Amino acid sequence: MLIREARLADGRRRDVRITGERIEAVAAAGSLDAGANDDVVDADGRLLLPGAIDVHVHFRQPGYPHKETWATGSKSAAAGGVTTVVDQPNTNPPTVTGEQFDEKEALAADSLVDYGINGGVTESWDPDSLLSKPLFALGEVFLADSTGDMGIESDLFADAVARAAEVDVPVTVHAEDASLFDESAREGDAGGVGRDADADRWSAFRTAEAEARAVERAVGVAAESRARVHIAHTSTPEGIDAAASGGATCEVSPHHLLLSREDLSELGTYGRMNPPLRSEARRAAVFERVADGTVDMIATDHAPHTVEEKEQGLWDAPSGVPGVETMLPLLLDLARRGDLSYERVRDLTSTTPADVFGLPNKGRIEADADADLVLVDPESPRDIRGDDLHSKCGWTPFEGFSGVFPDLTLVRGRVVYERSGGDERFGEAAGENVRT
Numbered sequence: 001m002l003i004r005e006a007r008l009a010d011g012r013r014r015d016v017r018i019t020g021e022r023i024e025a026v027a028a029a030g031s032l033d034a035g036a037n038d039d040v041v042d043a044d045g046r047l048l049l050p051g052a053i054d055v056h057v058h059f060r061q062p063g064y065p066h067k068e069t070w071a072t073g074s075k076s077a078a079a080g081g082v083t084t085v086v087d088q089p090n091t092n093p094p095t096v097t098g099e100q101f102d103e104k105e106a107l108a109a110d111s112l113v114d115y116g117i118n119g120g121v122t123e124s125w126d127p128d129s130l131l132s133k134p135l136f137a138l139g140e141v142f143l144a145d146s147t148g149d150m151g152i153e154s155d156l157f158a159d160a161v162a163r164a165a166e167v168d169v170p171v172t173v174h175a176e177d178a179s180l181f182d183e184s185a186r187e188g189d190a191g192g193v194g195r196d197a198d199a200d201r202w203s204a205f206r207t208a209e210a211e212a213r214a215v216e217r218a219v220g221v222a223a224e225s226r227a228r229v230h231i232a233h234t235s236t237p238e239g240i241d242a243a244a245s246g247g248a249t250c251e252v253s254p255h256h257l258l259l260s261r262e263d264l265s266e267l268g269t270y271g272r273m274n275p276p277l278r279s280e281a282r283r284a285a286v287f288e289r290v291a292d293g294t295v296d297m298i299a300t301d302h303a304p305h306t307v308e309e310k311e312q313g314l315w316d317a318p319s320g321v322p323g324v325e326t327m328l329p330l331l332l333d334l335a336r337r338g339d340l341s342y343e344r345v346r347d348l349t350s351t352t353p354a355d356v357f358g359l360p361n362k363g364r365i366e367a368d369a370d371a372d373l374v375l376v377d378p379e380s381p382r383d384i385r386g387d388d389l390h391s392k393c394g395w396t397p398f399e400g401f402s403g404v405f406p407d408l409t410l411v412r413g414r415v416v417y418e419r420s421g422g423d424e425r426f427g428e429a430a431g432e433n434v435r436t
C-alpha cells in the first residue's frame with residue numbers, strides 16, 4: 001500500500017509505503033512511486049497518526065458477554081483509531097492463574113486489533129503459573145474494590161509487586177484507599193434511578209484524598225522492590241503529582257480530562273465510575289498536567305455496562321463508562337481547537353505508551369515499524385452519538401461532544417476499519433498478542 005501526501009503530527013508532509021505488516025519507507029510527499037500492485041490511498045493532506053495504544057480496557061470476556069465481547073469491543077477500538085488494547089483481569093473468572101490467562105487468550109482470537117492481557121492479583125491468584133504467561137503487565141491491581149470486587153490487602157500487594165519485580169513485569173495499580181472513603185455520603189436518600197440519581201454523592205464518597213494516599217503507598221512499595229509501577233486512571237492533580245514524584249508513570253482517562261462533578265446532574269449513574277468525577281477545579285488541574293507532559297498517557301478505562309444495569313439507584317448501579325471509540329476523536333478535536341498540539345496527542349495515545357510498556361515496533365511512523373496507522377480529516381469533526389458507536393453497551397458519557405473520527409485504521413498493514421461517504425467497513429479478526 002502507498003499512502004500519498006499525508007500530514008504527520010509534526011506537520012511534515014510524507015508518503016508512506018507499507019509492505020506486508022511493516023512500514024517500508026517514509027519519504028517526502030510526492031517522492032514515492034506506486035508499485036504495480038500497490039493500493040494507493042490519497043491522503044491529500046489529511047493527518048496520519050500511529051495507531052492509538054489503549055493500555056486500559058475491559059472487554060468483559062469471559063463472564064459478561066452481555067456487556068461487551070472481544071468482537072464488539074475491538075470493532076469499537078478500530079472505529080476509534082485504537083490499534084492495540086490491553087484487557088484488565090476483572091472478568092469472570094478473573095484472570096489470576098495461567099489457565100485463566102489461556103482461557104482469555106483463546107477468546108481474544110475474535111479481536112480485530114492487537115492486544116495485551118493483564119494478570120490480576122487476588123487471595124487465590126497463582127503467581128507461578130500466571131507469571132509464566134506472556135502477560136502485558138500485572139494489574140490492574142485493585143487497592144480498593146471496584147467492579148469485580150478484587151480489592152486486596154497491603155501485604156498481598158507488597159508480595160505481588162515483589163514477584164512482578166523479580167521477572168521485570170510492570171505493575172498497573174487502581175489506587176484508592178477505601179479507609180479514606182467518606183461513609184457520610186451514604187446518609188439520607190440518594191434520589192431516583194439512572195439520570196435522576198444524585199450521583200454527586202459518589203464523588204463525595206470516594207474522596208480525592210483516598211486516591212492521593214493510595215498512590216503514595218503504591219510508589220512507596222514499588223521503591224522497596226524496584227518494581228516498575230504505573231498508576232491507572234489518575235483523577236486528581238494530587239494523585240498525578242504523587243505518581244510523578246515517586247517515579248511511577250500514570251494515565252488519565254478521557255472522562256477525568258473532560259467531565260467533572262458539574263456534569264453529574266445530567267449523567268446521574270451514567271457518570272458513576274471509579275475513581276469518580278472530581279470538582280471542576282481538579283479537572284482543570286488534571287488537564288494542565290496532561291498538556292504539560294506530567295501525565296504520561298491517556299487510557300480509556302473502557303468499562304461498558306448496559307443501560308438496564310445503569311438504570312438503577314446510585315448505590316446499586318455498576319461503576320464504569322465506555323470510552324475506547326471516543327478517546328482519539330475527542331483528543332483530536334481538542335487539537336483541532338488548539339487546546340493540545342497534535343504531537344502531544346500522538347505521544348499521549350501512542351508513542352509514550354509504546355515506550356513505557358516496551359513495544360518497540362509500535363507508536364511511531366518510521367521504516368520497520370508495524371503499520372498500525374490511523375488517517376483522519378481534522379476538518380470534518382462529527383457529533384458523538386451513542387447510537388453510532390460500536391460497543392455493545394450502546395451509550396456514551398460524551399453524547400453531543402464533537403470528535404474527529406478515523407477514515408481509515410490499519411493494524412499491521414491490514415485494513416480493520418474504513419469509512420467513506422458514511423459507509424463503514426470492518427476487517428477480519430486477526431489481532432495478535434503484542435507480548436508473543
Ligand SMILES: NC(=O)N[C@@H](CC(=O)O)C(=O)O
Nearest residue numbers: 058146147273274303319320
Ligand atoms: N472504572 C470503573 O468504574 N469500573 C471498571 C473497573 C475499574 O477500572 O476500576 C469496570 O470494570 O467496570
Ligand SMILES: [Zn+2]
Nearest residue numbers: 140146174274
Ligand atoms: Zn480501576
Ligand SMILES: [Zn+2]
Nearest residue numbers: 056088140301
Ligand atoms: Zn479499569
